[in-house]
Amino acid sequence: MRVALASFEFEGNTLSSQINRRDTFSRKVLVEGDGVLPAVEGRDLAVTGALEALRKEGLEIVPILVAHGGSGGVVEGAFYRETLDRIVAGILKQPVDGIFLALHGAMICEGETDPEGALIAALRAALGPGIPIAASLDLHAHVTPRMADNADILVGYETYPHVDAHGTGRRAAELLAGALHGRIRPVTRLRRIDALLPVVGGSTNGDAPMAQVRELARRIEADGRALAASYFPVQPWLDIDDLGIAGVAVTDADPAAATAVAEEIVLAMWDRRRAFELACLSPDEAVREALDRPARVLISDAPDCVGGGAPGDAPAVLAALLRAGPDAESAVLVVDPAAAAEAFDLGIGKTARMRIGSSLDPRFHPPVETEVVVESLHDGHFTYTGGISAGTPGQMGPTAVLRAGRLRIVVPTYATYEYGDEQYRAAGVDIRDCKIAVLKNPMNFRTLLDADTSWVMVGGAGPTAPDLASIAWQVKKRPFWPCDDQQQPVFMENHRDA
Known part of the structure; x- marks a missing residue:
């Protein structure tokens, strides 16, 4: 069986004045086709972890494209559309049985506030429902219903500071291999709350609030309640209305359980929201x-x-x-x-x-x-x-x-x-x-x-x-935490549970 391998990673920020174009990516990583494997082999990247896991499962790799632009403002619309088209066209050139994508999850483009969701949806539309799609995501991903509805598997980094990109790619790819070999029938569910959390208090080390959420997610997986439980405190500097903290769960053919786990994860972040705030100095x-x-x-x-x-x-x-x-x-x-x-x-x-x-x-x-x-x-x-x-x-x-x-x-x-x-x-x-x-x-x-x-x-x-309440939000609608002292969580949508 053949698995297409691609990466399109960038963390956006609408509060930044930068427009990021091709040169932003070419200074870091921008390769296609035969150039992909030499660029990623032996690295500590998510796409490398996936590559190694898929090979271990005896699957043939079809390298498509790897683009990594780091972080910045908004990605130029023309470059984004060109790259999306290259990924889709590259996958359609030959038959594949599955797709692995390494994504950040918080890219913002000219004319598109959900670029990763648009990419996954384009692949789903082109290939139909029978081809499993797995994606690794940064812990600060802006996970959307379009992403969760069109991907079979979404797995996020566990750590901040981020030290587990390789391991996250491996975990997502192992689930993809399990689906291809018929061992599991993965379903992914998303629950989001209309709130933002300060990044400065988001460490997953020690007894920090996100460390407690991390421990909860690993316990859920160890108990067999989910194949993967991920938490996304989100990149907060995106002034878009469809933004909030998220929990995501992957289960084996149990959508109701996935929804319950995703909700438990996002509520764990909400319950600890005040502990994310740290004192800063001039x-x-x-x-x-x-x-x-x-x-x-x-x-x-x-x-x-x-x-x-x-x-x-x-x-x-x-x-x-x-x-x-x-x-x-x-x-x-x-x-x-x-x-x-x-x-x-x-x-x-x-x-x-x-x-x-x-x-x-x-x-x-x-x-x-x-x-x-x-x-x-x-x-x-x-x-x-x-x-x-x-x-x-x-x-x-x-x-x-x-x-x-x-x-x-x-x-x-x-x-x-x-x-x-x-x-x-x-x-x-x-x-x-x-x-x-x-x-x-x-x-x-x-x-x-x-x-x-x-x-x-x-x-x-x-x-x-760092003080999110100090930002002059233009697009994201109030009220939301921490700009408003809400006492009860406001869920952003009722995600499908069947």
Whole structure:
């Protein structure tokens, strides 16, 4: 039996000003046909986990296309439609018995607020009801009825920080193989509540609220109540009306049980909603707090999270560091293609007064103007050492390291998803030697913590503002938690249960 293998992954953000086109994907992963397997084999990706599981089951792989654009704003409509058409046409070129898709689940496109649902529905319309479709999803997927109605199997990441993309792809593919071999008859059901949860409190580690939901889901699976139970606290920075937290369950030919499990999962998130809120500081408060602590401190610049779709160009923490004038080594990263180009024109060792930051999205902060020395210049290439992109290349483009006193400012041309400290290391900066280092993410920085390192989090305005109630929602209709103090859950639809 033959299984088509494809990936189309991107996390969107309608609060971001970016339009993401083909070049966004080609800088990361964009391959088709014979180029697919060499690009994904041996990686720690969802599509790789699926590939290995399907091969182990003796199934023939039909590689179609792999596209991964990371995170950003809205995907250009023409590129999305072209890629969707290529996936569908590639699958229709030869007979297949099943389909595996690696998706993020929170892509947003020009003219389409449910791109993954549209893709799955297009495949279902083209192939009919007899071909099983399985998809892996990010934990922050915006799961829709169109996705659940047209896919046989939906399985989400278990972890945040994300460390189980490979395992999630494997789990979804194992269920697909079970369906193809006649061992199971999978059905997927969805339940959603009209609520959003702050990402900053969404860790699945320790005794955090999502860790408790994770434990519940694994217990449900261990008890045999579902083949897969997934929780989706959703990417919250999508100003669309059809958005809410979700539970999804896959069972063996038992739709009523799947609906019950999905509802139990989403209610578990709702019941813990208040525990997701964490205190944040202003940039100046965060820097003062970091300087007052005796050991190393990581500052999370949560409102400018590149992994959540922000451009990474906010200079708010940079400005606070310059005002404080730390007498210990510190490091901050600010994406600014114009400043990077200027530094390359100046050359290493040159001094200049430069404007840094807010060159991509000037809505939230003014740029910072300061005198700097061009310390070093780099090509911006690196390889991810962990997380959902482990083993894959990253490309910041021409990257400058500027020095202002004891502060190093890393200035890349392009924003890249942060997992650990790969970007700093690619620029020759070892943040282990820094009293203060700034990371533009609200969660993955925790992989860098140790007994001698603490952290503080910055709040405020930005494309990934941690305070969801502070956002001026234009499309999503009120009331909904946390903008409104609702006491009872409001389910978004009555999903089919038969």
